Amino acid sequence: KAGVTQTPRYLIKTRGQQVTLSCSPISGHRSVSWYQQTPGQGLQFLFEYFSETQRNKGNFPGRFSGRQFSNSRSEMNVSTLELGDSALYLCASSLTPGQGSSEQFFGPGTRLTVL
Amino acid sequence: AQSVTQLGSHVSVSEGALVLLRCNYSSSVPPYLFWYVQYPNQGLQLLLKYTTGATLVKGINGFEAEFKKSETSFHLTKPSAHMSDAAEYFCAVSDQSGNTPLVFGKGTRLSVIA
Numbered sequence: 413k414a415g416v417t418q419t420p421r422y423l424i425k426t427r428g429q430q431v432t433l434s435c436s437p438i439s440g441h442r443s444v445s446w447y448q449q450t451p452g453q454g455l456q457f458l459f460e461y462f463s464e465t466q467r468n469k470g471n472f473p474g475r476f477s478g479r480q481f482s483n484s485r486s487e488m489n490v491s492t493l494e495l496g497d498s499a500l501y502l503c504a505s506s507l508t509p510g511q512g513s514s515e516q517f518f519g520p521g522t523r524l525t526v527l
Numbered sequence: 528a529q530s531v532t533q534l535g536s537h538v539s540v541s542e543g544a545l546v547l548l549r550c551n552y553s554s555s556v557p558p559y560l561f562w563y564v565q566y567p568n569q570g571l572q573l574l575l576k577y578t579t580g581a582t583l584v585k586g587i588n589g590f591e592a593e594f595k596k597s598e599t600s601f602h603l604t605k606p607s608a609h610m611s612d613a614a615e616y617f618c619a620v621s622d623q624s625g626n627t628p629l630v631f632g633k634g635t636r637l638s639v640i641a
Contacts, residue, residue: 416570445628454617454631454632454633454634455571455617455631455634456631457628457629457630460628467626468626468627468628470628502570502571504570504571510624510626511621511627511628511629512559512621512622512623512624512627512629513559513621513623513624515573515576516573516629518563518570518571518572519570520568520569520570521569521570
């Protein structure tokens with residue numbers, strides 16, 4: 413069974429641009445969560461989606477948005493990029509919602525660099 | 528609010544030595560606790576988790592952790608370190624409802640010296 417796939421793996425953008433990251437969950441998984449990982453802040457929760465509905469949202473500005481499609485694939489978008497948005501963005505999928513109750517499987521991440 | 532503190536951002540051990548990575552949590556309700564490992568250029572992989580029941584939890588790759596409620600700790604151990612254990616390790620906590628997001632510690636980088 414294929415694991416969680418994230419595309420692209422690497423991205424370089426400039427300040428002010430916007431970016432869209434994609435995540436394909438493990439087949440049969442309907443829940444997708446997104447995290448931002450930086451050396452200074454560590455792993456921070458962005459959003460959780462289940463059946464195309466956002467269940468939870470972390471403490472990030474409105475520039476960060478996401479969505480989930482009927483096939484459970486998910487995208488996240490960051491508009492008006494800032495230097496501080498440079499990070500590894502991780503996606504995780506699970507069979508059911510609830511990050512504590514259903515094992516999450518992580519993708520390799522998308523490394524975003526903002527210049 | 529829940530929080531996790533991992534003592535030591537970097538731990539270095541010799542191959543064959545005991546691995547001990549420390550994690551303390553703060554939670555107003557009995558938590559679920561997790562340890563994840565991240566190898567370079569990869570995502571996180573679940574090592575083990577504590578939900579309820581037996582407080583000593585065994586995970587993959589020979590790791591285990593013990594939930595100590597009185598000490599609010601969930602330290603990760605392995606009797607004998609291998610070179611392949613070199614990675615970043617994250618402790619995380621959630622509440623038992625499963626409705627709150629995982630809260631991660633800052634991580635501990637483990638180096639194994641030959």
